[in-house]
Amino acid sequence: MIVSAPFAGPVSFPLLVYKVLSGEKASFELRNTCEDPRPGEVVLDSITNVTKLDVKGYSIVAGVYVRMYSLLGDKGKKVDKVFTIRKGTLADYNARLYAIIKGINEVVNTTPDEVVLRAERGEGLGIVGIEVKVGEILEDEFKTLDYLSPQCVIYAKTDPSEVLRAYEEGIKIINERPEEASMVIASASRYYSPEVMKRIIGIYSHTLTTSRDELEKAVRVYSMVEPKVRELKIEAK
The missing domain is CATH 3.40.190 (D-Maltodextrin-Binding Protein; domain 2)
Incomplete structure (x- = not known):
């Protein structure tokens, strides 16, 4: 299974960190959409960007809050x-x-x-x-202002369970080992310097949600500025 995400985008950081620092062998491959825009079976990106993908059979399975x-x-x-x-x-x-x-x-x-x-x-x-x-x-x-909603999503056409578990573990590693995580992110993204990432990594506060209510709010909020967001299908509890 291929999971695609922009390595320069904060939505990707927990999986980048998980892949290097968890010590676990994941069955999925991570693809950097900054270099190869082809969507994987699971896509991590902003809720507005996923509307631009020419794909069928995908649904929003989770959202990500990031203070970025x-x-x-x-x-x-x-x-x-x-x-x-x-x-x-x-x-x-x-x-x-x-x-x-x-x-x-x-x-x-x-x-x-x-x-x-x-x-x-x-x-x-x-x-x-x-x-x-x-x-x-x-x-x-x-x-x-009561407009906070997940601005990034996990968009999938296959069972995302392993990716969601890895994402949660990646968040935990970022919180527990921020310096090591900063080095991994800086190296993989080739956008942030290690010094900058060490300074800001504690601000992001990644939070994963599978709440249908929260994902529906994201669709309502971001359809105000991108009408195509209304067309996104949600598959969550």
């Missing part, structure tokens, strides 16, 4: 812009969701450095990954 974005700037100040990275990324969808919730007129897509600069200048709010800059955690703000 910073909300920069003065949210108490009236603003008319949210700055974020390129269009179509999960950061972009989250920025558009936040703009809808808060009644902000415009989302501007630019570089991560420019997002930070414009937010710090007070020209609007900014949303970037915590690897770029750690600020107020966006997911905590969504929780306050």
Whole structure:
């Protein structure tokens, strides 16, 4: 069985860590969709990205909560812009969701450095990954606003039991052995430096859920910014 996930995306981290540090032999192979976009029998990605896959017979079997974005700037100040990275990324969808919730007129897509600069200048709010800059955690703000839901999912066309068990074990290893986990993630992703990952790994707080109620909420929330999310099938309790 092939499990595909973006190794540069936090949704993949528990499985990357499990594969190297668990000491267990898994029957599944991990494929990096940053290099090979073909979907495996099990796919880990954002709920918005899985809508772009041209596949049949898949269902959402679990969701993943991850605290991975910073909300920069003065949210108490009236603003008319949210700055974020390129269009179509999960950061972009989250920025558009936040703009809808808060009644902000415009989302501007630019570089991560420019997002930070414009937010710090007070020209609007900014949303970037915590690897770029750690600020107020966006997911905590969504929780306050009652819009928090799993923004990443496990999407499968086969029995995902082994993957879900491995994912939970990977989360446990990250919590218990963060320095070792940081090195594994930095090496596999080729995006984060070990120093950056060691600094932010404790923020992510990966949480796996198979609750149908929580997954249905994710579909409701993210269909506000990507209508195709409504078409996703859920196979969970």
